[in-house]
Amino acid sequence: xxxxxxxxxxxxxxxxxxxxxxxxxxxxxxxxxxxxxxxxxxxxxxxxxxxxxxxxxxxxxxxxxxxxxxxxxxxxxxxxxxxxxxxxxxxxxxxxxxxxxxxxxxxxxxxxxxxxxxxxxxxxxxxxxxxxxxxxxxxxxxxxxxxxxxxxxxxxxxxxxxxxxxxxxxxxxxxxxxxxxxxxxxxxxxxxxxxxxxxxxxxxxxxxxxxxxxxxxxxxxxxxxxxxxxxx
Amino acid sequence: xxxxxxxxxxxxxxxxxxxxxxxxxxxxxxxxxxxxxxxxxxxxxxxxxxxxxxxxxxxxxxxxxxxxxxxxxxxxxxxxxxxxxxxxxxxxxxxxxxxxxxxxxxxxxxxxxxxxxxxxxxxxxxxxxxxxxxxxxxxxxxxxxxxxxxxxxxxxxxxxxxxxxxxxxxxxxxxxxxxxxxxxxxxxxxxxxxxxxxxxxxxxxxxxxxxxxxxxxxxxxxxxxxxxxxxx
DNA sequence: AAGTGGTCTAGACCACTCA
DNA sequence: GAGTGGTCTAGACCACTTG
Numbered sequence: 001x002x003x004x005x006x007x008x009x010x011x012x013x014x015x016x017x018x019x020x021x022x023x024x025x026x027x028x029x030x031x032x033x034x035x036x037x038x039x040x041x042x043x044x045x046x047x048x049x050x051x052x053x054x055x056x057x058x059x060x061x062x063x064x065x066x067x068x069x070x071x072x073x074x075x076x077x078x079x080x081x082x083x084x085x086x087x088x089x090x091x092x093x094x095x096x097x098x099x100x101x102x103x104x105x106x107x108x109x110x111x112x113x114x115x116x117x118x119x120x121x122x123x124x125x126x127x128x129x130x131x132x133x134x135x136x137x138x139x140x141x142x143x144x145x146x147x148x149x150x151x152x153x154x155x156x157x158x159x160x161x162x163x164x165x166x167x168x169x170x171x172x173x174x175x176x177x178x179x180x181x182x183x184x185x186x187x188x189x190x191x192x193x194x195x196x197x198x199x200x201x202x203x204x205x206x207x208x209x210x211x212x213x214x215x216x217x218x219x220x221x222x223x224x225x226x227x228x229x230x231x232x
Numbered sequence: 233x234x235x236x237x238x239x240x241x242x243x244x245x246x247x248x249x250x251x252x253x254x255x256x257x258x259x260x261x262x263x264x265x266x267x268x269x270x271x272x273x274x275x276x277x278x279x280x281x282x283x284x285x286x287x288x289x290x291x292x293x294x295x296x297x298x299x300x301x302x303x304x305x306x307x308x309x310x311x312x313x314x315x316x317x318x319x320x321x322x323x324x325x326x327x328x329x330x331x332x333x334x335x336x337x338x339x340x341x342x343x344x345x346x347x348x349x350x351x352x353x354x355x356x357x358x359x360x361x362x363x364x365x366x367x368x369x370x371x372x373x374x375x376x377x378x379x380x381x382x383x384x385x386x387x388x389x390x391x392x393x394x395x396x397x398x399x400x401x402x403x404x405x406x407x408x409x410x411x412x413x414x415x416x417x418x419x420x421x422x423x424x425x426x427x428x429x430x431x432x433x434x435x436x437x438x439x440x441x442x443x444x445x446x447x448x449x450x451x452x453x454x455x456x457x458x459x460x461x462x463x464x
Numbered sequence: 465a466a467g468t469g470g471t472c473t474a475g476a477c478c479a480c481t482c483a
Numbered sequence: 484g485a486g487t488g489g490t491c492t493a494g495a496c497c498a499c500t501t502g
Contacts, residue, residue, distance in 0.1 A: 001478095003490065029468060040492045045469090061469045062499035079463055177409065178458040179431060197429045199411060226410040229461035231311055233497090235471065261487060272473045277488090293488045294480035 008037055008047040013208065016056055016067055017167045023069035027057070030065075054208060056169065070170075071161035078160060079173050079205060081227050082135070082220065090225055092127035092134060094157045099123045101143060101150050108140050111204055111215040119143035121150060125157060126189050134225060136189035137218035145213060159205050159214045171208040175201055177227065186219045199227070240269055240279040245440065248288055248299055249399045255301035259289070262297075286440060288401065302402075303393035310392060311405050311437060313459050314367070314452065322457055324359035324366065326389045331355045333375060333382050340372050343436055343447040351375035353382060357389060358421050366457060368421035369450035377445060391437050391446045403440040407433055409459065418451045431459070 012033075015021050028036070034044035048065060051057045055075060059065045068075060077089040084090045104112065104120045112120070120140050127135040139159070141149070146166050149155075156162050163170050180200040187194040201218040244265075247253050260268070266276035280297060283289045287307060291297045300307060309321040316322045336344065336352045344352070352372050359367040371391070373381070378398050381387075388394050395402050412432040419426040433450040 064468055173463040175461045176458050179454040222411040226408050229407045231405040296487060
């Protein structure tokens with residue numbers, strides 16, 4: 001039997017994913033929730049602790065428990081590890097975004113755990129700071145998770161807030177960092193010469209249940225900026 | 233008042249740090265420990281949960297709670313984010329290690345939170361795999377934390393097991409990744425030409441209480457290998 | 465003063481491991 | 484079957500925030 005506190009956590013998470021509880025709203029207190037679900041307050045507490053660890057709620061003593069807004073700056077920048085010289089996370093502004101739809105190729109199937117023939121959306125964009133491009137990125141998302149993404153004009157450029165719009169709760173991500181050389185496209189996008197070494201960031205973002213949600217490869221020039229990784 | 237479970241956790245951690253409980257040994261069961269400390273089993277449990285999250289103990293249902301051996305492969309490689317092409321963490325073999333002692337310079341004082349004049353040990357080493365050097369690193373450690381390190385022949389090349397020997401419990405680390413060019417020394421160590429772009433890993437490892445324990449700067453060639461960062 | 469989350473208790477019972 | 488950690492309960496009391 002699956003532990004009760006996990007079942008309760010998942011039930012609560014689903015309410016948040018479905019928008020039944022809106023971002024920023026307060027949810028009922030522990031006691032009431034416990035009664036509603038027919039569990040003890042200790043069990044409900046453990047479930048809420050887990051939700052907080054997953055960045056889904058914030059609890060403040062004396063005030064209450066609140067649903068997190070995934071489009072808040074802190075959460076949006078959660079997977080943005082590039083930092084400006086001053087140490088701030090560097091999102092930059094997006095230039096010339098492009099989106100296309102198509103069948104996933106071999107690499108995409110492998111990285112996103114898709115079956116051959118599954119549809120994906122591919123997004124290309126350039127990020128710049130002070131009119132100076134520092135990153136060219138290509139993202140690939142399973143079309144099944146983001147129905148109608150191409151047609152929507154709501155295109156946000158953060159996988160975090162995008163996932164919130166589509167009711168997907170994000171979990172962990174892993175990023176592979178290596179060194180490559182500028183292909184002609186990348187060189188053009190970053191105003192560099194072709195064949196120059198650049199840093200390649202290869203990232204997979206997963207949903208709370210482990211399913212891959214986005215595969216992104218970014219080419220960037222780390223001359224001015226740097227990358228920060230934390231280890232627990 | 234500091235929560236009881238934190239006080240208990242610290243008391244248990246100290247026993248481990250001091251070697252009162254040896255790595256690999258089983259410790260008393262929750263009930264006995266709770267009685268010994270005069271707390272409820274729930275509180276003792278919470279303290280043990282925290283210790284497990286800090287990689288200090290491992291608990292196995294039906295068997296008991298065991299003190300972790302920090303020199304076990306999993307824990308030693310905790311801060312080793314360079315990976316071989318096959319995905320394994322790449323520690324490599326150490327070649328031509330050198331250790332010196334001296335007063336910390338400005339940068340070292342800043343990164344290690346030392347006062348001017350405090351002594352440090354500086355260790356230089358080359359790491360290679362299959363006789364091919366891939367990383368040149370310079371580490372700097374506060375001498376106060378590692379008394380007599382220079383004289384000891386026990387020089388291990390992992391900060392994790394070294395800390396265990398000196399009764400220091402490690403907590404988090406952060407690594408800054410940027411791109412630099414090979415200085416003459418680095419070029420020689422890595423058998424590369426000078427002035428070539430290399431990846432620079434700048435890492436600070438902290439103790440459980442947040443004090444910096446090691447500042448390491450590593451220059452490496454990511455042509456064959458790559459770096460992996462995880463995001464929660 | 466009322467309401468919230470945070471701590472703490474003192475159990476019971478379950479799931480697992482091992483002799 | 485004995486012993487362990489894992490789950491779950493049903494409270495009490497504390498610390499904090501707000502009206």
